[in-house]
Amino acid sequence: MIPFDFEYYRPESIASAIDTFQQLDTAEKQPMYYGGGTEIISMGRMNNLKTGAVIDLKDIADCKVMEFHQDQLVIGSSVTLTQIHEANLFPLLAQAGARIADHTIQNKITMGGNLCGTIIYKEAVLPLLLSDSLVSIAGPGGKRTIPINSIFKERMQLDKGEFVVQIKIEKQYLSCPYVHVKQTKQDKINYPLVTICAMSVGGGIRAAFSGVCDFPFRSTAMESELNNLALTLEERIDKAIALTPGLIPTNLEGSAEYRKFIMRGLLNSIINRLEGSNVSNA
Amino acid sequence: MYQMLNEGLIELKVNGEFRKALVRPADTLLFALRERLGLTGAKPGCENGDCGACTVLVDGWPIKSCLMLVAEAVGHEIQTVEGLNGAPIQTAFVDNFAFQCGYCTPGFIMNCQGLINIHPDASDEVMQEWLQSNICRCTSYQEITAAIKSVLVADES
Incomplete structure (x- = not known):
């Protein structure tokens, strides 16, 4: 049971959602936008989060779409990970989403919720970073x-009252050869020790990581080293890992050294697969 | 805009019937089903989305009712184990001895029913993927797998 009360609103338009947020904020109710709600409910139950009102975005038509607009795949922020997986329009995203939590919870977790929640792993963002996706955001300022690579810096850098409406992915990225690997400490369903999404684009490899640092990331500096064909494969990987853009943690899931060991093995396998002659989708 | 500001009566469609329940906006669907509607088939386990004992179907899809606000469920079709009325998957659980203590059983059955509805031709891989959402501490996994397979195979033939 959630040990405190809050109000529940389910607006049907973007304007109504923003207006509701502003009114509730003025009333000092510390409103929160609500997607699947898995994190808000579980953290609220433990008193790790408090709010006076939630604004459920699931009735807003713009947030529910999953369709092609000209050369872009548009995915609304209220689309669930299961819907993305079942439609399989962007196989790398479908696969990454299918390894977040478990299948039943994927029926509830939304694209926007995974991007904007407080859990540090946010594995659904990795394919978006690799595909230079665009993010449509709405808020009091309009x-x-x-580009997601501009606004996702360790987490979504949203202003107060803003929420993600849609993700837009260029068609050209949907069929690029890719690899998705998730290594956990033990069970299949767990937070990642290391998750890597990699994509071959124009002959080069792009890679994005979760679990390696306290935030998911894509690093162009690391990619430069991974694609430096003047070096041996081992040198490319070691130089890339040395450029990891944050502290590699040591915790119950694994030590920093163990994470690096896992990264080396996974990157070796990924590069071999993506640079192999007969690579299609993984 | 649908809104719920305080404790009050809401109407839920559960097992094909419209039922009124007095709930808070912060109540979970699990709480409302058990404590307000007397439908105790969905079990409170971890209440954290890990165990799957509270699984029900919402618009045909399995949902962990501990991770859904009751207010979210308004306007949707909810099915609990009480609404199955002797479905083939229930018989299959009995025939295959797919339970021991039985606490996780309603959650497993609802998840299996969701799979049967949505993917009646599910491969072993898909079946395993879905079943990993539920935990049985008596470890009846082999028997549960046999039960769901028997229904999927029967549907196929």
Whole structure:
């Protein structure tokens, strides 16, 4: 049971959601936008989160779409990981989402919720970073569409009252050869020790990581080393790992050294697969 | 805009019937089903989305009712184990001895029913993927797998 009360709103338009947020904020109710709600409910139950009102975005039509608009795949922020997996329009995203939590919870977790929650892993963002996706955001200041690589810096850098409406992915990335690997400490269903999404684009390899640091990331500096064909494969990998953009943690899941060991093995396998002659989708 | 500001009566469609329940906006669907509607088939286990004992179907899809606000369920079709009325999967659980203490059984059955509805031709891989959402501490996994397979195979033939 959640040990405190809050109000529940389910607006049917973007404008109504923003207006509701502003009114509740003025009333000092510390409103929160609500997607699948798995994190808000579980953290609320433990008193690790408090709010006076939630604004459920699941009735907003723009947040529910999953369709092609010209050369872009548009995915609304209220689309669930299961819907993405079942539609399989972006196989790398479908596969990454299918390894977050378990299958039943994937029926509840939304694209927007995974991107904007407080859990540090956010594995659904990795394919978006690799595919230079765009994010449509709405808030009190209006609507804006911005590259995810500009607004996702360790987490989504949203202003107060803003929420993600849609993700837009260029068609050209949907069929690029890719590899998704998730290594956990023990069970299949767990937070990642190391998750890597990699994609071959124009002859080069792009890679994004979760579990390696306290935030998911894509590093162009690491990619430069991974694609430096003047070096041996081992040198490419070691130089890339040395450029990891944050502290590699030691915790109950594994030590920093063990994570590096896992990264080396996975990157070796990924590069061999993506640079192999007969690579299609993994 | 649908809104719920305080404790009050809401109407839920459960097992094909419209039922009124007095709930808070912060109540979970699991709480409302058990404590307000007397439908105790969905079990409270971890209440953290890990064990799957509270699984029900919402619009045909398995959902962990401990991770759904009751307010979210308004306007949707909810099915609990009480609404199955002797479905083939229930008989299959009995025939295959797919339970011991039985606490996880309703959650497993609802998840299996969801799979049968949505993917009646499910491969072993898909079946395993779905079943990993539920935990049985008596470890009846082999028997549960046999039960769901027997229904999927029967549907196929």
